[in-house]
Amino acid sequence: MKIVTAIGRRPVKPVLQSAMLCAASLLAACQPQLPEAMRAGLVYCSEGSPESFNPQLVTSGTTIDAISQQLYDRLLDIDANSGELKPALASSWRVSDDGKVYHFSLQSQVAFHKTEYFQPSRSLTAEDVVFTFNRIMQPQHPFHFQGGGNYPFFQSVDWASLVSRVSAEGPLLVRFELNRPDSSFLSNLATDFAAILSAEYGQQLQQSGQLHLMDSQPIGTGPFRFREYQKDVLIRYYRHNQYWRELAKPEQLVFDIVPNNARRMAKLFTHECDVVAFPRIAELELISKRSDVDVQESTAMNIGFWAFNTAKAPFDNVKVRQALAMAINREAIMQAVYFGHATTAHSVLPPTSWAYNAQLQPQVYNPAEAKKLLAEAGYPTGFAMDIWAMPVQRLYNPNALKMAELMQADLAQIGVRASVVSYEWNSFRRKLGENEHDSVLIGWSADNADPDNFFRPLLSCSAAQTGTNRANWCDENFDRLITQALLTADQKQRRSYYMAAQQYLSEQMPLLSIAHSQRFQAITSDVKGVQINPYGGIALANASKGAQ
Template identity: 70%
Template sequence: MIKALLSLMVPCGSVLILSACQPDIPETIQQGMVYCSEGSPESFNPQRVTSGTTIDAISQQLYDRLLDIDPASGELLPALATQWRLSEDGKTYWFTLRPDVQFHHTAFFSPGRTLNAKDVTFTFNRITRTDHPYHAAGGAIYPYFQSVDWGSLVKAVVAENSNTVRFELSRPDSSFLSNLATDFAAILSAEYAEQLLQQNQPELLDQRPIGTGPFFFKEYKKNQFIRYYRHPEYWRGKVELTQLVFDLVPDNAKRMAKLLTHECDVVAYPRNAELKLIAERPDVEVQSQISMNVGFWAFNTQKPPFDNVLVRKALAYAINKDAILDAVYFGYADKAKTLLPPTSWAFYHDLPEQEYNPLKAKELLAQAGYPNGFSMDIWAMPVQRLYNPNALKMAELMQADLAKIGVKASIVSFEWNSFRRKLSEFEHDSVLIGWAADNADPDNFFRPLLSCSAAESGSNRANWCDPNFDTLINQALLTADIKQRRSFYLTAQLYLDEQMPLVSIAHSKRFQAKSVKITGVTINPYGGISMAAARKSL
């Protein structure tokens, strides 16, 4: 199967041939890699999504950002920007761009120049300016940036010259630089966008991507595979893999079978129950990475009875987190008591843990007017994520717990892209989902998940808009003083514990399984995976 995926004939002109337009077959098979992923991407533009499945497949493979994040320290590093500075009032930033960065050369686009300031202004003005010709192309949906309210934050993005860009903000925002380093802030080609506009095909910008990353887009067959070739002029240096294929396999058991029969080189998200099996084999191994993430159970707080805080607290008391950690995470996770993981500098260490107390849950339900319980849905993700390796199993455990307090829970699931779309339309009663940090700033756990702007953009799965909470997290952004920011975030965590729009369940490690012949596949603690340094030994 690896040979089949890596050596399919590719059209060159009007004739199907095996050479001249791709590497020769032996080299392609030996130096190509097949990554078994759990689902199809929703888009090929990271600005348009928040799904980890999509981000893993596209962001660090096809694109670069102005800034990167040091995986060890969380500090910001130069990427497409080599330098940056800030005005005294904290509202203006200047970035100097890296010279001689080449965009992808493909069958559908031949760049006439290298990266310059026009590409940066195009990338971000598209998001923030409603009058931009590309703002509504494919739908005016930029969930991460909308969740952190960039529309009101960024007043202007200006090209001062070909290699200098100025961002003008309406207010200081201590998370601004960190957000530029997320996988969502990928830099696009303004030249390619202009070509598509002239062809009256602007929607293709997000479907046939052009970036500056280590691989370029070749082919996509929905629910089957994505094919990339290496970018020969990548600014960071030579990419070892000649070809990268994402084999799209939603079923976890099938992904694991493909790894063990050498049909895949790397598989995403092996279930924790399978880690021991993998460890016993000489030909495959497990990679792990401490990751800032949280798995949680969110209530649709705009739907009765979940608009009642007593009901939400009752449901929180009803679930046995210890049993969930044993049966779902197999001990490879820490019990969560707040959204922030313990490794965050803003984590509230003294916050009391939510206890398992069915009697207390029944009392609260009676106080809320539901002495005999009620019926509800629990939506369970159909895919495995690092923060929840088996949402269906978790839902079954919770279903049994809730039955003990008179609540009848039905479990609901759909195909992954349909699941996410319906979530964004708030059709759910409650959902088992989660979040993996995109940068080291605590704000990354609060605004994208629970702010009023996130409720508007659809990424706030609790559909919760509380002005008191918004005030706390917004005040934390107006100062660069860590002690002051931490104080606001501690208060915010206490407030969440009182209001309970969601129940934080676990913080897990991230795992992937791979052939021992594969090295250099980077699992980042912030954001998606990178194949730029991957190589395959013979």
């Protein structure tokens, strides 16, 4: 489905929210209900279907939330309170003096999932780690091109040219050899994308000629094991009873896929869902008045932005990009879309980052100056363009369609005729990856505290090639700055490079940073043990409900 709107609709008034939710409750009553057996355990109402069951192949937060922390473990984890790295599948690690060789000692007796389609004969070994990362790095690996051969996060951080070799030096000892020092290397091993796969399962699939099942019938070491997936309906997991850490509390975990926000809220109110992703900010006050529902809030590492496709004219012209940015009334957006639950962004980095440049001049709202810049760029009467708006809520943008309509009206004041375009979420992402857009409202949630987690995936030349750089912006000067930052472990020196990179971005304007949003989730009051992670993703293994 494609939606194109003319000059924007009026925002829904807060006084209508209660009536809307009441109507939504009636709508939900008409929807197919999950069978009682599937509702046993914990039910998480998700906003969309996963694109894959392998986090290496995606960057979508919807997919990552559904699979990464549930099915898989990584070599390292991130402490949600301090942001520091801590052991996970790797019990310890050491680094050579030149920063180019890393040794990881693995936990012993880590069991892989036992399912109807795979019966593991051994525990985790170094062979599994080698298999996992060679798949990403080596085109000759039998699984490299399964799923298209794209590993967007790893390609955006130039993983294949960074890591020269991964090898097993013993059953539980892994060696990574790098071509150059990289101060973000350990942080990248702790991301949700760095899930460890089973080499033994890979061998089974090779023998049966079913390599494609690796990413649709998953095997990991995480707290839950895969049981069932019905597209656009549900995902069902069972507890992994041989889990090497504390066992998951729910025996079953169901992701009930409900794209419509009002229906998700209605299911929460009728207790068909225990946890709901991304409640609309406009509805938080109403939700918080219910005694049977709790709203959780946390500061999160994220950025919502408007990216210009610099591979297309006129967005290849820096004056045009500056004019478009200057035409947007972000104060109005902060109130009408975020309802004050966000911080106006002056950089892609949140102010909580140690590399944030607080000296940046704020982007001003100045339609008169914007019109002047457009005339200087050769567009005195403006031009026509598209604003692509996500059809789903995300942490960094709770209502992209509404935001696009506000921007549409702003742009009309400088003669730019904007159409708002949206598609079903998976189609939206596919078409976005094919660079069909003029501009897009989207964003990013970091899953570690390293500043590089914002810069390279969003704006590097390698990310432009893989599709995570939605501005299609490849600038050698910018790439040089962020590369130099990675070559030193000295934080003060790294910060100086990142400060300069942020200043350069504010001048070149490949994207307009809009907001750093608070993260919210709604849970029924009888659910305990579900906490918001400031570094993205969601872990549900510790959730308990009622007398469970």
